Amino acid sequence: MYDEQTQGHRFSPVKTITATAAVKANGGETLSETQVRGIRALVAGAIAGLKPEDVTVSDLNGQTWHANAENGGPMEDPYSSRKRMYEQQWEKKILNALSYVPGVSVTPNVELDRERRKHQFSVQHDPKPVVIAEKEEMMSRVHDGAGPGGRPGYVAQQNQPMALAATRKQGSHEEEEQSKRQAHSVTSGMQEESESVGLTPKRVSVAVSVPRSYFTKVWYEQNPPADDATLTPPDPADLKKVEEEEATKIRRVVAKLLPPAAGLEDMTELVEVVTFQDIKTAAPPADPLSRQAIAWLMQNWTTVGMIAVAALSLLILRSMLKAEPNLSRAQPDAFAIHEGDEDDKEATAAVANRLSRFNTTGRSLRDELSELVAEDPDAAANILKGWIGQST
Secondary structure, eight states: OEEEEEESOTTSOEEEEEEEEEEOOSTTOOOOHHHHHHHHHHHHHHSTTOOGGGEEEEETTTEEEOSSGGGSOGGGOHHHHHHHHHHHHHHHHHHHHTTTSTTOEEEEEEEEOOOSEEEEEEEEEEEEEEEEEEEEEEEEEEEEOOOOOOOOSHHHHSOOHHHHHHHOOOOOEEEEEEEEEEEEEEEEEEEEEEEEESSOEEEEEEEEEEEHHHHHHHHHHHSOOOTTOOOOOOOHHHHHHHHHHHHHHHHHHHHTTSOOOTTOSOGGGGEEEEEEOOOOOOOOOOOOHHHHHHHHHHHHHHHHHHHHHHHHHHHHHHHHHHHHHHHHHHHHHHHHHTSSOGGGHHHHHHHHHHHGGGGTSSSOHHHHHHHHHHHOHHHHHHHHHHHHHHHO
16 A cells, blocks of 8 residues: 655645555564565555655564654664674574584674764874975175275385385285075875764674584594494593584684674684583374374365265266176076967067167167167066066
C-alpha cells in the first residue's frame, strides 16, 4: 500500500510518498535485515519518486521496521544495525577459518566508532625560520686631501729649496666602506587535512568455544594405538598440554582476521578460547508404527486410492471372463433336456444356432440374450428352466 501527498506552494509543490509492505515468512521465522532491505528496494523501485527509507515493512510474525530508521526503535538504530552486520560478517569469516574444528562456536563483539563523520585540519610550525629571500649591498669610498700651504709673506716667496723641502707635509687620507644586507624569512610548518566516515569497526573481540572431545581426538591422532591394542584414555596432564597448544593455534588464526586496534600490539589478546564439555543428547523416541502408517497414508492417499480402484476393476473383469465359458458349457445340457421332446426339436436347433454365435462374434453375452428373447421368448424360457434345474 502506498500514498502520495502534495504540500507547499502551488508554484513549488513538494510531493511526499510513503508505502507499507506486509510480509509473512513461512513458519514462525522473522525477516532478516537483508530481506527487509531487499523488500524496501523492491517497493521503492516500483513507485516513481519513492525512497527506500520511506517504506515501512511489517513482518506479520511479530516485528515492524518503520520508515525513517533514525526515528525508529533500537532495532533500527544505525549503530545497532551496523554492529549486527559486522558481527555476522566476522562470525562467518572465523567459522570458515575454524571449519576443521567440529562443534566450534564463535561469538564476535564489534565496537564501532560512534562519530558519524570527522573532518580534521591541523597546522604545525617549526620554531626555526627559513630564509626565502636575501639582498646585500656594499659601498666603498677613498678621499685624499691636499698638503699644508707654505709660509706666508715675502720670505716664504724667496727661492729657498732646502727650507721648502723640510717644511713640506703630506695631505689627509680617508677611506669609507658601507655594507647593507636584507633577508626575508618565514616560519616553516606543515598543514594536514583529513576526513573520515564514522560507524566503522574500531575494536573486535572474539570468544571461541571448543568442545573437549576435539582435544581428545587430537591426542588420539598424535598417539595412535597399536593394531591389537585397546584404546586407553589420555592422561589429564597430556590432554591439558594438547588443549593449550590447540588454543594457541586458534588464537593465532583468529587474530589474523581481526582489524588493528589502537594501543594494542598483540592481537591474540582479543581472542578468548573456552573449552566446554559436549554432552550427547538422547535421541527422540521413535513414533509408533500406527502413527507412521497414518502419516504415510495422509501423504500418499491418492496413490493408494488409485491402486485400490485398479485392483477392483481387475477383479470385476476376471469374474466376467470366467462367466462366459460356464455359459457355453451349460448349453449342451440344456439341449439334452429337450432331446426327448420331438415337438421342440426344431425350436431347440434354432436356439442352438443362435447360441453358437456367442463364441464367434465379438458381441457381448447380454446383447445376444436380449436378441434371443426378442426373437423366441418361449425357447429362451425353456433354456433358462433347464439351466436352473441343472444348477439345483
